[in-house]
Amino acid sequence: MEPVTVKGISKCFGTITAVEPLTFSIRKGEVLGLIGENGAGKTTTMRMMATILKPSTGEIRINGYCVQKEAMAVRTQIGILFGGDVGMYNRLTARENIAFFGTLYGLAGMELNKRIDDLADMLEMGAFIDRRVGPFSRGMKQKVAIARTLVHDPQVILLDEPTTGLDVSAAVIFRQLITTMRQAGKTILFSSHNMGEIEKLCDRVAIMHKGKLLFHGTIPALRAKSSIHDLDDLFVHLVTGGKPIE
Amino acid sequence: MSSRHVWMMFQKELLDIWRDTKTWIAALVIPFLVIPSIIYLMTQSISNVEQEARAYVPIVITGDTSQGLVAHLQKEPGVKLLTAADPIQAVKEGAARAVIMIPPKLDQALRQGALVNMEVWYDAANQKSVYARELIEKSVRTYEEGIVSKRLEAAGLTSAAMHPISLSVSNLASQERVSGSMLASIVPLMLMLALASGGIPVATDIVAGEKDRGTLETLITAPVSAQSILTAKLLTVMTMGLVSSLASGASLMWVLRMQPKEGEKLTISFLQPESAVLLLGTLVLLSAFFAAVELCLSTIARSPREAHIYMTPVAFLALIPSYLIMPLTPADIPFAYYLLPIFNGAALLKEIFYGQIEPWHVLIVLSTSLLYVVLTISLAAALFRREGLLVK
Ligand SMILES: Nc1ncnc2c1ncn2[C@@H]1O[C@H](COP(=O)(O)OP(=O)(O)OP(=O)(O)O)[C@@H](O)[C@H]1O
Ligand SMILES: [Mg+2]
Numbered sequence: 001m002e003p004v005t006v007k008g009i010s011k012c013f014g015t016i017t018a019v020e021p022l023t024f025s026i027r028k029g030e031v032l033g034l035i036g037e038n039g040a041g042k043t044t045t046m047r048m049m050a051t052i053l054k055p056s057t058g059e060i061r062i063n064g065y066c067v068q069k070e071a072m073a074v075r076t077q078i079g080i081l082f083g084g085d086v087g088m089y090n091r092l093t094a095r096e097n098i099a100f101f102g103t104l105y106g107l108a109g110m111e112l113n114k115r116i117d118d119l120a121d122m123l124e125m126g127a128f129i130d131r132r133v134g135p136f137s138r139g140m141k142q143k144v145a146i147a148r149t150l151v152h153d154p155q156v157i158l159l160d161e162p163t164t165g166l167d168v169s170a171a172v173i174f175r176q177l178i179t180t181m182r183q184a185g186k187t188i189l190f191s192s193h194n195m196g197e198i199e200k201l202c203d204r205v206a207i208m209h210k211g212k213l214l215f216h217g218t219i220p221a222l223r224a225k226s227s228i229h230d231l232d233d234l235f236v237h238l239v240t241g242g243k244p245i246e
Numbered sequence: 247m248s249s250r251h252v253w254m255m256f257q258k259e260l261l262d263i264w265r266d267t268k269t270w271i272a273a274l275v276i277p278f279l280v281i282p283s284i285i286y287l288m289t290q291s292i293s294n295v296e297q298e299a300r301a302y303v304p305i306v307i308t309g310d311t312s313q314g315l316v317a318h319l320q321k322e323p324g325v326k327l328l329t330a331a332d333p334i335q336a337v338k339e340g341a342a343r344a345v346i347m348i349p350p351k352l353d354q355a356l357r358q359g360a361l362v363n364m365e366v367w368y369d370a371a372n373q374k375s376v377y378a379r380e381l382i383e384k385s386v387r388t389y390e391e392g393i394v395s396k397r398l399e400a401a402g403l404t405s406a407a408m409h410p411i412s413l414s415v416s417n418l419a420s421q422e423r424v425s426g427s428m429l430a431s432i433v434p435l436m437l438m439l440a441l442a443s444g445g446i447p448v449a450t451d452i453v454a455g456e457k458d459r460g461t462l463e464t465l466i467t468a469p470v471s472a473q474s475i476l477t478a479k480l481l482t483v484m485t486m487g488l489v490s491s492l493a494s495g496a497s498l499m500w501v502l503r504m505q506p507k508e509g510e511k512l513t514i515s516f517l518q519p520e521s522a523v524l525l526l527g528t529l530v531l532l533s534a535f536f537a538a539v540e541l542c543l544s545t546i547a548r549s550p551r552e553a554h555i556y557m558t559p560v561a562f563l564a565l566i567p568s569y570l571i572m573p574l575t576p577a578d579i580p581f582a583y584y585l586l587p588i589f590n591g592a593a594l595l596k597e598i599f600y601g602q603i604e605p606w607h608v609l610i611v612l613s614t615s616l617l618y619v620v621l622t623i624s625l626a627a628a629l630f631r632r633e634g635l636l637v638k
Contacts, residue, residue, distance in 0.1 A: 050467045
């Protein structure tokens with residue numbers, strides 16, 4: 001059974017339908033790219049997978065646990081990173097921020113410290129790991145947030161626009177990290193507005209538009225849909241329903 | 247709910263607050279600076295005005311200044327005679343405190359047994375002028391008594407003929423009880439205000455603020471239950487309310503210790519160990535109630551700003567019952583007050599400081615308070631579990 005299966009989930013906020021019934025799955029060791037315009041429903045979908053929002057219909061299973069019925073078990077399986085401004089406890093140091101989440105997942109002592117040091121090495125945060133995060137730049141905070149997401153070594157990783165705010169070298173480090181995690185057999189859902197990044201990292205992509213899933217498959221399969229070479233143009237072609245771009 | 251999770255989160259909240267100077271200023275410096283200053287200023291300005299009023303009493307005497315009363319007035323401590331072109335204006339301007347008009351040939355008229363009218367002008371809006379008037383009245387009365395006793399003597403009577411009854415009055419209240427009743431009127435108000443307002447900045451920050459910063463969203467994806475998160479936050483807000491009210495109490499004790507040695511002193515020696523425990527219990531229950539109410543408001547709020555607007559009335563809410571109860575003695579507190587939220591705590595605080603604790607009331611207040619705490623915490627828990635209220 002695939003680690004992530006999403007079956008017919010939808011989400012309504014009052015009269016607004018943010019996500020229409022959606023079905024996809026992610027395999028072990030796979031990176032699925034989630035693409036869509038602003039407001040397409042990517043964050044809403046991830047929030048449902050992360051047990052924050054309850055789907056209006058459908059079912060999500062993560063490593064066999066039902067998101068709606070076994071929320072606590074699901075939470076131990078996942079690590080999630082939200083896009084936008086990165087929220088941190090500003091008066092705590094980077095290490096304290098990461099350690100706090102580590103303890104909530106049951107880590108402690110030497111094991112936790114070693115894990116934090118490894119993550120700090122991987123993300124090149126050694127220089128500021130023991131400083132308070134308040135004055136950090138957006139990219140520095142993003143690195144701390146990534147470490148916080150991965151501290152408990154989750155099997156399923158949900159990343160909502162994780163590279164926003166990272167400089168070029170940090171983005172490169174991050175991509176290497178994703179590659180490493182994929183090799184370690186993690187299951188990753190990754191949303192981005194950067195098609196180049198998606199192409200480099202993802203095995204398959206899911207394209208959402210106005211709450212609907214327009215495409216779910218490999219990049220070669222996506223390319224086969226049209227003769228347009230540029231992926232950005234191809235994406236626009238797809239979401240505008242084949243109408244020419246003005 | 248996991249007590250380990252609660253403890254981890256509670257520790258983190260305290261560490262976070264510990265490093266936030268602004269919160270400490272709100273929670274500690276205000277009780278330690280503002281309360282003593284207010285009490286100091288109040289007692290100082292009252293005694294200063296009094297001292298000044300006594301030390302120098304400039305009055306204007308008009309009319310026949312050759313009379314014996316003038317010398318008698320001059321003997322009063324602090325009295326200085328002034329001359330003024332317009333004596334009434336001088337009183338209005340504050341240069342003179344009062345004006346007395348002595349009728350011509352006063353002494354002669356009195357010897358003849360006539361009834362004389364004398365006029366005094368003063369400024370009732372000026373505390374020092376009021377004192378000058380009292381001094382003049384007192385002085386005129388003693389002058390009058392001298393004349394009366396001479397008349398009685400002439401008629402072959404003693405002054406006992408005029409005042410056949412002598413009255414001796416004794417105060418039954420100990421100094422402790424006097425202190426208690428004075429403290430019982432102001433301290434519950436102060437403690438209540440500190441309990442309610444001490445937790446507000448933190449309550450705003452740890453739900454509405456965290457929602458705004460996105461940290462709460464991350465927290466609820468961790469394997470911790472909503473109850474654990476709420477419990478940790480409740481304990482944090484309670485801690486701040488209690489710290490703030492204990493700081494107010496400590497600051498009050500410090501002020502009491504600083505009082506001058508002589509004269510009437512306020513003490514808290516009437517507080518027995520049992521009543522101190524009861525006091526602490528009441529404060530804990532009240533702080534839990536306020537913390538739960540504040541967390542509810544912070545959860546409903548869509549932004550820290552909105553939370554702040556919702557919280558402002560909480561401090562008022564805390565003040566109204568204490569204010570209504572302030573002038574009452576425990577015997578006068580209506581029974582309904584022991585049942586209503588906040589009122590019940592304020593009423594019990596009053597009894598504790600008054601030293602008249604009614605066990606029956608203790609039972610009612612503690613059980614109703616517990617009920618209100620359970621209800622508000624359940625409401626907060628329901629809001630916490632409500633989808634979407636913890637994310638922006
Ligand atoms: N809590 C909510 N209440 C009401 N409507 C919401 C809520 N959350 C999201 N929506 C609506 O759902 C739709 C999808 O929003 P969502 O945040 O999932 O988009 P997104 O694909 O993540 O966009 P972006 O690329 O800008 O991050 C939008 O129309 C949004 O206004
Ligand atoms: Mg989004």
